[in-house]
Amino acid sequence: MDGFCKIIKEVSHSSGLPVIADADTGFGEGEMCAKAVWEYYEAGASGIKNSYFTEV
Amino acid sequence: MISGKDFAKKVEIAAQASHDCSGGEFIICARTDAAGVTSIDDAIARAKLYIDAGADMIFPEGLKSREDFKRVAGELKGYGKRGGPFLLANMTEFGKTPYISLDEFGQLGYNCVIYPVSTLRVTMKAVDDFLKDLKRLGNQETLLDR
Numbered sequence: 001m002d003g004f005c006k007i008i009k010e011v012s013h014s015s016g017l018p019v020i021a022d023a024d025t026g027f028g029e030g031e032m033c034a035k036a037v038w039e040y041y042e043a044g045a046s047g048i049k050n051s052y053f054t055e056v
Numbered sequence: 057m058i059s060g061k062d063f064a065k066k067v068e069i070a071a072q073a074s075h076d077c078s079g080g081e082f083i084i085c086a087r088t089d090a091a092g093v094t095s096i097d098d099a100i101a102r103a104k105l106y107i108d109a110g111a112d113m114i115f116p117e118g119l120k121s122r123e124d125f126k127r128v129a130g131e132l133k134g135y136g137k138r139g140g141p142f143l144l145a146n147m148t149e150f151g152k153t154p155y156i157s158l159d160e161f162g163q164l165g166y167n168c169v170i171y172p173v174s175t176l177r178v179t180m181k182a183v184d185d186f187l188k189d190l191k192r193l194g195n196q197e198t199l200l201d202r
Contacts, residue, residue, distance in 0.1 A: 023070075030065065030069045037084070041074070041077045
């Protein structure tokens with residue numbers, strides 16, 4: 001998750017654009033899904049942020 | 057593939073977290089791969105579960121035709137308490153999806169289209185061209201006008 005957040009932050013800050021980021025399966029069960037949302041949100045600085053969660 | 061019920065629980069937790077950290081501004085998109093694993097009917101049923109669980113956007117992966125995209129959009133249009141989800145399409149190269157234009161996706165009811173590895177593929181081709189030219193010619197001058 002740290003690696004994803006680092007890239008999200010770089011892309012968000014350098015582009016100033018809304019960012020769509022893959023959150024895989026949520027990095028684990030419930031509490032990790034919530035943590036992913038918080039961390040992804042805080043990593044992105046502008047616009048609408050979006051994460052997609054995958055079933056598989 | 058995880059059960060729809062278990063994944064809906066994850067979506068519910070993510071939607072609650074979005075509400076807590078951003079007042080719901082952060083969009084939660086739920087991807088379903090069911091169309092390529094079980095059936096489109098299953099993908100639509102799962103998408104509805106995820107919308108009920110709080111997903112703002114649905115990403116139906118593995119659709120094989122324009123008709124598939126149209127059907128999924130038609131079935132999900134207006135579904136749920138908040139007037140229907142946003143829809144995301146994956147227009148990756150060499151995948152199962154035919155090459156559909158942005159305008160056409162819009163007409164089919166999709167709000168967002170991703171090209172997940174396209175920039176990287178184009179970049180790596182340019183890198184490859186440069187390295188081959190460097191090996192062949194010993195300098196980079198031929199690249200300056202590209």
